[in-house]
Amino acid sequence: MSHPALLPVPAAVSWRSTPAFALTETTAITGPRDAGTAVADALATRTGVRPRLATADPGDAASGPAEGAIDLRVEAGGAPESYRIRVDADRIAVTAPDAAGLFYAAQTLAQLATSTADGWTIAAVDIDDAPRFGYRGVMLDVARHFHSVATVRAFIDRAALLKFNHLHLHLSDDQGWRLALRSRPELTAHAAGTSVGGDPGGFYTQDDWADIVAYAAARHLTVVPEIDVPGHTHAVGLAYPALAADPVLSEHVLETVAAFGGAEPTPGVAYDGMAVGFSSLKIHDEATYAFLADVFGELARLTPGPYLHVGGDEALGTPPEDFALFMSRVTRLVADLGKTPITWHEAGAAAGLAPDTIGQYWGFVTPTDGMDEKTRTFVRNGAQVILSPADAIYLDMKETPDSPLGLTWANGTTSLERAYAWEPTAIVAGIGEGDILGVEAPLWTETVRDLDDIDQLAFPRITAAAEVAWSPQHHPDRTWTSFAARVAGQAAHWDAAGIRYHRSAQVAWDAPASADDSAPGAHEVA
Ligand code: ACM
Secondary structure, eight states, X not given: OOOOOOSSOOSEEEEEOSOOEEOOTTOEEESOXXXXXXXXXXXXXXXXXXXXXXXXXXXXXXXXXXXOEEEEEEOSOSOTTOEEEEEOSSEEEEEESSHHHHHHHHHHHHHHEEEETTEEEEOXXXXXXXXXXXXXXXXXXXXXXXXXXXXXXXXXXXXXXXXXXXXXXXXXXXTEEOBOOSSOXXXXXHSOSBOGGXXXXXXXXXXXXXXXXHHHHHTTOEEEEEEEESSSOHXXXXXXXXXXXXXXXXXXXXXXXXXXXXXXXXXXXXXXXXXXXOOOBOTTOHHHHHHXXXXXXXHHHHOOSSEEEEEOOOOTTXXXXXXXXXXXXXXXXXXXXXXXXXXXXXXXXXXXXXXXXXXXXXXXXXXXXXXXXHHHHHHHTTOOEEXXXXXXXXXXXXXXXXXXXXXXXXXXXXXXXXXXXXXXXXXXXXXXGGGEEEEEEXXXXXXXXXXXXXXXXXXXXXXXHHHHHHSOSSOTTOSHHHHHHHHHTTHHHHHHHTOOOOOOTTSOTTSOOOHHHHSTTOEEEO
16 A cells, blocks of 8 residues: 655654545544644645535534544643654544644645545544654745745745745845835835846735734744845945945956846846846945944834844944944844844854854754854854754755756755755764754745746755754654655645646656655554
8 A cells, every 4th residue: 555645754653454534525524623623634735635624613504514624622731742643544643732732633634635536535543642843933035026925925825835834035135125114114125126237126024024023923933034244235325425435346246247248236236137246235334333223123013923024234344343243133123022043154263253143053964164163162152043044945046957046056956865865963073963953945046036937946946945954863754755745745735736846857756646655654553
């Protein structure tokens, strides 16, 4: 018997050979309403069969007697976000210590659903699952190309399917500022109009922002907003020229302009090219810190999650002492607002960061240029790190050389296998399991205009990030062969959800997904 493909692979799965549960329109769901809706939605998307919420309308005679029940319960005990599923012929019992666990169980139930000659069924199984890391992130760059609320919602839907729990939005860069702030209205009035390549820009109103935050929260994702400073700030200078240092036109910047086109960065002119590292806020001007106090103060009030990301990457024209002074001040400002600062790993070069500042590593799987040492600073300070090794997990790298979308600067192309074959504790020497808050897959959008482009670059490689972030390091199905087969097993699910994934040549899309049959951990229990 072939079993459904589960991705990310759960910590423990025991298939039983007893009869399956039959899923029908009269299947009743009992339990907390939000979780029940999540289960009904997940199953309906996958199967077209929407079980009914028994709690919603217990007296609805028209829907008839329940043929079976999916019973959802919050029960104390167990790790945060964990869940258990037991499927019998007449009943599915789901327990979790929290609402997030029930939500993840809903995603797993949808992956379990199987189309048979007798309709949709869910095989008899016991699953006991919990995440490896507490922070499982995806990032969308809405600055290089602006992405609408509808697209962000769709991206959240995709992330939720794979049990990601943080959405990092890169809200500002040289090319644009994407969030309206009441304290600094000039930003979106003057710096939001364009994207890379002269494409249209845009920004989120505060109502849009509240919508994104709430939509994410309903799917158990915490929004992590990033305002990238002191570099990546050319757009700030369009709104507040007095805050911007003159662009530093390094050889790297001029080479990028030559390779990818666009004009050289010019003060007061919207920048729509792809160069990095030329812009900076003025470090020794108190007006800069008044600006940051307004921006991060307002962002803190608008954002319920614990983190504010302050960037700190690629400040290539900023002298090291100035950079250190700046990063110390901006991380302390954020900490004083009651939020935990996150910076890219470069800020680890700065002494005097706010002590709980989290570092996000974006070097390669094998660190170069002292990036590992900068990353260790955060752990030495007593804080944790997020790992985003660019040559494994940057979703905007080309998967194959002929891809019309994506870039190749991170060690060339990133195949699905390369996206899968890395281990978080093996990246930075001295940084072990307990030092790692989690894993995040960024999608930068220099070449990415819309949801189709996002899907093409993100899928299927986003599933590798999901499994690295969620599944145990040591597990019989944590192999490339099992993973590739389970990716193939998602195709029907993605088709049903309207996800326009790339049909990676490394995946046997049309083969039956049964890799977990042969894996030693998938026991048959009578
Ligand atoms: C980065 O890719 N500059 C964080």
